[in-house]
Amino acid sequence: MEEKIISNHNRPSIPIGGHPVETGDYIIDTIAINEILEPMRHWIQMRVPGGIIYGAPRLGKTRAIKYIQNTFDYKYPNQWLNLKIKTRKRKTPSEDAFFEFFLKDVGHDLYSQGKAVAKRNRLSNFLLDKGDQTIRKQIVLFIDDAQRLTDIEFEWLMDIYNELDSFGITLTTILIGQNELTHRRSTYLTTAKQIVGRFMVHEERFYGVREMDELSYMLSSYDEVTEFPVGSNCSYTNFFFPNGFNKGFRLENEAEYIWSSLLELRAENGINKKVEIPMHYLISIVNHVLLEYGANNVGNIDWPTKTLWKEAIKVSGFIHAEVLQS
Template sequence: MQNSSEKKLHTVRPNIPVGGHPIEQGDYLIDTIAINEIADSILKWISFRNPGAIIYGAPRLGKSYAIKYLKRVFDIKYENQWITFVVRTRKMKTPNESRFFEFLLKDVGHELFDKGKADAKRERLVNFFLEKGDGSVRNQVVLFVDDAQRLSSIEFEWLMDIFNELDSYGITLTTILVGQKELSHKRNIYLTTDKQIVGRFMIQENKFYGLREKEELAYLLASYDQISEYPVNSGWSYTRYFFPIGYEQGYRLENETDEIWQSFQMVRSEAGIKRSAEIPMHYMIAIINYVLKKYGANEENVEWPTTSMWREAMIESGYVNAEVIQSSSE
């Protein structure tokens, strides 16, 4: 294949400092079919003012990625209809009320997150949510809690107190718990031991999936070809920027779906992985980034990536090793 340096582009490639593109910085969010399906459910929960629900799935499938993406979408598309926050749990040997509220305050962006004792921090969080909720059209706060399988019963009770106090002032707190399969297992246990927790935070549940079908991969790749763009309003999608000659000649990542999917099947077969394919978003993004960065115009500058390059990326990203480890543990 002819090197792109031997040809000239009809249009000038944007002058972005090496390392400054979102692909190189790892700071970008791309839409997926799985995210859209989850978004539909979450929007219903918000619309019905459900107090809480859970989203669960295996590690590395892209749950954290999804809620970051959805927060950004909600902030733009539903600006001020409700206020959205994303917080993450910390693993603690023993639940500590002061640290619990301190972490929540820190994650929602409160400046005084570490001041005072537990009661003061709790009151500060309530007042913060009251202010934000009261300033929204729907008087509603949506709280995504990442790695929620770590929450203990007492921590759920602390969250319940927050919900009840906000509710007394006419502010709805909708809590979306996001975590691993253990989160669904906890729900089943609480159905017999503590239905109040289920009633507040686990009324609905939805399973999150990785890439399971070629059509899902095609949808993702098309976003790199068309929807992604940097600089803003430049007309240069991520695919076009890293493979400008191939793009100009009509090549698109979406059209490589069959070849890439077949490569996944082959590397899995060679590694002895027999379980059904469900490609975690963490690794899929890493694979695409690897190919764009290493073989794109900023480094090796090939005209268009080959099958061997995709196979190399699947191995170098750690995807194959992760699948082997996961298969051996089942």
């Protein structure tokens, strides 16, 4: 069966379901991302062995790191190697599993072969080879959900650091995780200073959206910075609401109403804590409007109404989550 194609005005023709908003494979620039990008760049330039990025769940830390990796790759090509691994929750730490998942996450084809010692050696050789190919002889390792790391796993990481260092390769490890990370750092300052010295020299908090201006900045990316397909000069806003976009409407200008609606719904539900909205919910709010009422759907309207934005806030689950956490 021939795949249905949507085409409207100067919109690029894209198979239904193929836009990044539909696949979920996109990252939006935010002020919070830029607030941690510069300190991280400085850690890398100064060859700091490690630092912490921490924050509450669902703030968008994982996507932020992907954005930062892409930015570093673009701005500093081959200066250093960016790698990312994700921790796995296990009842008992296993050296074999630790190095197998490490190898798998960095893209090694032989991640499952051999015993723990063989996997460790394979990983060391892989990192030495890759690090030696960079201009700065440096590897930046992002570890996601790092609050799951146990003491013995930090010891295994230290062994890797020391081996690379003995061959002139710098390993800068950036731990990304929940607030527990900074509490662990405080504990290690009295019980295991060597862990702090290797992996927790500096720390930065990652925030959600705290003010309307930050929301406006985020929404402006949909209007201007985003583009799909590459070279089409068609932003996400333009693609989903071409008629409204051509009339001069922009999502950035919806920020004041969306923000006031968020505050209003919080107040109605007795939520009094300080405002910090996770990116997970803001993306859900925007996605709901784009996908349900944009040009790729039967809802196809020129521009979203205030009623639709309020609907999107409610169906995102944000208010329910706030009530549960109050």
